[in-house]
Amino acid sequence: xxxxxxxxxxxxxxxxxxxxxxxxxxxxxxxxxxxxxxxxxxxxxxxxxxxxxxxxxxxxxxxxxxxxxxxxxxxxxxxxxxxxxxxxxxxxxxxxxxxxxxxxxxxxxxxxxxxxxxxxxxxxxxxxxxxxxxxxxxxxxxxxxxxxxxxxxxxxxxxxxxxxxxxxxxxxxxxxxxxxxxxxxxxxxxxxxxxxxxxxxxxxxxxxxxxxxxxxxxxxxxxxxxxxxxxxxxxxxxxxxxxxxxxxxxxxxxxxxxxxxxxxxxxxxxxxxxxxxxxxxxxxxxxxxxxxxxxxxxxxxxxxx
Amino acid sequence: xxxxxxxxxxxxxxxxxxxxxxxxxxxxxxxxxxxxxxxxxxxxxxxxxxxxxxxxxxxxxxxxxxxxxxxxxxxxxxxxxxxxxxxxxxxxxxxxxxxxxxxxxxxxxxxxxxxxxxxxxxxxxxxxxxxxxxxxxxxxxxxxxxxxxxxxxxxxxxxxxxxxxxxxxxxxxxxxxxxxxxxxxxxxxxxxxxxxxxxxxxxxxxxxxxxxxxxxxxxxxxxxxxxxxxxxxxxxxxxxxxxxxxxxxxxxxxxxxxxxxxxxxx
Numbered sequence: 001x002x003x004x005x006x007x008x009x010x011x012x013x014x015x016x017x018x019x020x021x022x023x024x025x026x027x028x029x030x031x032x033x034x035x036x037x038x039x040x041x042x043x044x045x046x047x048x049x050x051x052x053x054x055x056x057x058x059x060x061x062x063x064x065x066x067x068x069x070x071x072x073x074x075x076x077x078x079x080x081x082x083x084x085x086x087x088x089x090x091x092x093x094x095x096x097x098x099x100x101x102x103x104x105x106x107x108x109x110x111x112x113x114x115x116x117x118x119x120x121x122x123x124x125x126x127x128x129x130x131x132x133x134x135x136x137x138x139x140x141x142x143x144x145x146x147x148x149x150x151x152x153x154x155x156x157x158x159x160x161x162x163x164x165x166x167x168x169x170x171x172x173x174x175x176x177x178x179x180x181x182x183x184x185x186x187x188x189x190x191x192x193x194x195x196x197x198x199x200x201x202x203x204x205x206x207x208x209x210x211x212x213x214x215x216x217x218x219x220x221x222x223x224x225x226x227x228x229x230x231x232x233x234x235x236x237x238x239x240x241x242x243x244x245x246x247x248x249x250x251x252x253x254x255x256x257x258x259x260x261x262x263x264x265x266x267x268x269x270x271x272x273x274x275x276x277x278x279x280x281x282x283x284x285x286x287x288x289x290x291x292x293x294x295x296x297x298x299x300x301x302x303x304x305x
Numbered sequence: 306x307x308x309x310x311x312x313x314x315x316x317x318x319x320x321x322x323x324x325x326x327x328x329x330x331x332x333x334x335x336x337x338x339x340x341x342x343x344x345x346x347x348x349x350x351x352x353x354x355x356x357x358x359x360x361x362x363x364x365x366x367x368x369x370x371x372x373x374x375x376x377x378x379x380x381x382x383x384x385x386x387x388x389x390x391x392x393x394x395x396x397x398x399x400x401x402x403x404x405x406x407x408x409x410x411x412x413x414x415x416x417x418x419x420x421x422x423x424x425x426x427x428x429x430x431x432x433x434x435x436x437x438x439x440x441x442x443x444x445x446x447x448x449x450x451x452x453x454x455x456x457x458x459x460x461x462x463x464x465x466x467x468x469x470x471x472x473x474x475x476x477x478x479x480x481x482x483x484x485x486x487x488x489x490x491x492x493x494x495x496x497x498x499x500x501x502x503x504x505x506x507x508x509x510x511x512x513x514x515x516x517x518x519x520x521x522x523x524x525x526x527x528x529x530x531x532x533x534x535x536x537x538x539x540x541x542x543x544x545x546x547x548x549x550x551x552x553x554x555x556x557x558x559x560x561x562x563x564x565x566x567x568x569x570x571x
Contacts (some may be wrong), residue, residue: 017481017483018481020483021481021482021483021484022481024482025481025482028401031401032397032401032403035393035396035397035400035401036393036394036397036401036403038389038390038393039390039391039393039394039397039413039453040409042386042390042449042450042453043390043412043413043450043453046428046431046446046447046449046450047412047415047416047424047427047450048412049431050427050428050430050431051423051427053427053430053431053434054423054426054427054430054431057430057434069433069434108326108329109326111318111319111320111322111323111326112322112323112326112327114319114323115319115320115323119316119319119320128323129562130559130562131327131330131331132330133558133562134330134331134334134555134558135330135331135334137507137554137555137558138334138551138554138555139511139527139547139550139551139554140511140512140513140527141511141513141527141530141531141547141550142334142337142547142548142550142551143333143334143337145337145530145534145543145547146333146334146336146337147333148534149336149337149340149348149350150333150336152348154347154348154349154350155348155350156336156350159350159351184329184330184333187326187329187330188330237418241418241419241420242420242421244420244422245419245420245421245422245423245514246420246421246422246514247422247514248513248514248531251531251535252531252534252535261422262420262422262514265422265426266517266518269426269429269518270517275429275430275433278426278430279426279430282422282423282426282427285420285422285423286419286423289418289419289420289423293418
């Protein structure tokens, strides 16, 4: 329809606009500049420079009396990060839970992704797609709050367990509560890429494996899992990174000693107003994520060979 | 129905497991929304009685109204800026080959791959060093920045699926660049741009982590919710507001699904 409109349109007369268009066509550099400059400037100014500032600020310090920022180069922040036990605990807790969440999400995402990508017809796939998109885009805060309600003393979980005569749930306000909530929060981010990866698998590959005598598990292990791997890697970037950078879930469902790196950063900025030390702390997830992206890239290349 | 019984039972197992996971996905959302209609002011399950009292109470609360107003304003402005920048970036990346293109794509999608705390902390330190006080506008800048990659991704995905021959045909027929853009390209990517804008709005409206670092004294709706839960204040109102936010962010997303099916392309 739109093509038809364009076809029947009258030939535009020579006008200043047309001359400008010709000029732009002749000078692709100018076109590139006009289109590309506004987003480049914005990103440079409000994202890349702030990232650089963050890294530089990690080497600054704060005057302990006046609270004023002191530019310079000091390893003091990193030194206290390395020397203080409590920060080790926080960093390992954050990375450990992020890794656990990634594994749980792969396990939970796989069946439904397999249904969406391999078994379902177009209609069922659309319905499943909406069922995954609703939690993905429902308010993040609402979903964390939902788990606070579920796991709380008077929540539905305890009610269910009482009804079954199982007593109290033991996971409220703990690391397990956080792991469960994070697993729930980021599950759609794992389902969608795995489903997309499995959709691309030619059906006859699965049949060929069965014809060649591959049992269900052999086909799964030797055919399906390698083909789903790029999806799992893509999903794991989300689950890992989103867990690493969160500080709301620990506040709402975590216990008294369940601080994440994010919580310490938040307190360091909000309470102590020590931006340099907070910046040094933020470098930790930055480095971890950098290593993770680098590792997944290498894995991805191997998987695609 | 299938010549391989093992395959049949395997698939049945997959579907059964999926149904359990679907309950896990949808259950908490349905549960939290039922709490909004609870008559009690303490959060217990099973819910003792039903009432619309808290619904009226929450909607009349001046703090809720004010923070909702700020959230809508920030989301609208951030969406506007992000849509403009994201589209420009998508058209640039799609139609040009230039030195450093790969790095440009990498940096454009970096805010999606990096934890939100880093974006928030980076901006917070940047504004502090520039001597810029946190305000409504720093909030808009931050939101526009993390919404841009979503717009870029959605629009560039659509552009990649368009055959090049359309614009070439238009040029062959004598249309200039602007005319081709307005009459050929824009109608073809229009729904993707609308979808991208709706997603950006939903993303901004609900964001907490970057917001806390860039909001200063501004209270957006998610910040009000977070604050109330932490202090344990007005929880019955929180139930209502949280349910309203779920619906308010879902409407644009379901529209997107209708428009183009682009919502899954995170």
